[in-house]
Amino acid sequence: MSKKILIVDDDQEIRSYLSELFGDNGYETVTAEDGKVAIEVAEKETPDLITLDLEMPNEWGPRFYRKLTLNDDLKRIPVIVISGLNANQYAIPKAVATLTKPFDADQLIAIIKETIG
C-alpha cells in the first residue's frame, strides 16, 4: 500500500513536477491549488503527508494549516512547507521541514522518506 501525499500549490507547474517526482519514488499523489480546496481534499483523502505553499490566492498556507490542526483526524499529518518566500521557516514553525524554491529534489525525497517511509 503506497503512501499518499497531498501537494498544495497554486502553481500548476510545481504541482505537476512534484506529482511526477513523488510518483517516480513510489508515492501516490493528490493535489490542490489553494488552502480552501486543500482542506476538502485532505478530509476526503486523509494523506500521509502534505507539501504546502505559503502564498496562494484565496486561502494561504498558514491558515490552511490552522484548519488542519483543528481537525482531530488530520492534525497529526506531517507538513513540509515549500515556498518561494523568505523567512518562511517561521511561518509554520511546526512543519517538519521548510524548503525554499528552488529546492533540491533529492533533499525533499530524503525528508519524505525519513518522515513517512
Next chain:
Amino acid sequence: MFKKILLATTGSPASFGAARVAFDMAKRYGSEVTIFHVLGVPTKAFSQVVNDVRTGEEVEVDAEYISWVEEELKTTYAKQFAGAENAKIVITTGAPHREILREARNQDSDLIVMGASSGDNVKYHRGYPGSTLQKVAKAARCPVLTVHRESASYWGGFSSILFGTDFSKQAASAFKFALNTARELDCVLTIFHALDISGKVLDQTQIEENLIVARKRIRETYVPLMGDFKNFDIEVWEGAPYVEIVKLAREKQVDLIVMAHHTRELDAEKAKIGSTVEQVIVRANCPVVSVSKPDKV
C-alpha cells in the same frame, strides 16, 4: 472598517511584509490602498534639496526625480500591484512621521500600515520599533497596523484575532476595534490577560486566585459589550505579558493581535507606546494593531 488604507513605506526590504499585508487587504476586502513614501527632509524650509531617507544623500527633488522614484516603487511592488485595482502612489517630502499623519488625516484613512523600522539602525537590532512608528502610533487618529518580521505577513486576511488586555481605560478602544473587526470579517476573537508575575515570587494559591479574579473581570468588562457575538474565547494565565501574548498567538496560529497603544499614562499627549506592545510588535508572527484613539474603531 478598512475602506482606506495608508501604507507608509520606504520601499526597503524591511517594509515588504507591511506591503504584502496592505495589498492583500486591498484585494481581499476591497480597500483603497495608498502607497505613501516620504522622500526625505528638506535641507532648508521649502528647499528643493532633500536628504534622502534611505541613502542620506542630498538630492534635488523635481518632477523627473519624483517620477523616477514612483517607477522604482512600482517595480518594487510589481507583484502586488497586479490585481490591486484601488492602489495609488503618493510621494512627498518632509519629516516622515509628520507627513504620514498629515496624509492619513487628509485621506481620512481607516488604518495606517507600516513596518516597525527601516531596519538599518542599531536600535532595530536590539529589538525596538523605530522613531517614525513611535511618533505615528502615538498621534494617529486611526489604528496602526505593524508588520515587523517578514513571517508575520504570510497569513492572507484575518480570521483569528487575539486581543491582549490589562483592563486599562485605553484597552477599551482597542477592544472595540478587535470586536468590530471580528464581527465584520467573521473571526474568532480570543480575549487574553496575562497576569504579570515577572520579578515577583508569589504563592501559587495567590496566583490562582488572581487568575480567577481576572477571568471574572474579563467576563464583566467585555462580554456585555459583545451582544450577539459568541465566537470568542477567554484565556488568562500568569507570566511576562509580552512573552505570553507572543506564545499564545503562535500556539493558536492567530493572524492579528490587537492591543492598546499605551496603558499607564492617561494623557494621550504624553503617552509613549507601551513596552509590552513594543515587544509584541517586534516579536509577533502576525501583524499587530495598536489602537491609541477612540475615533476610528
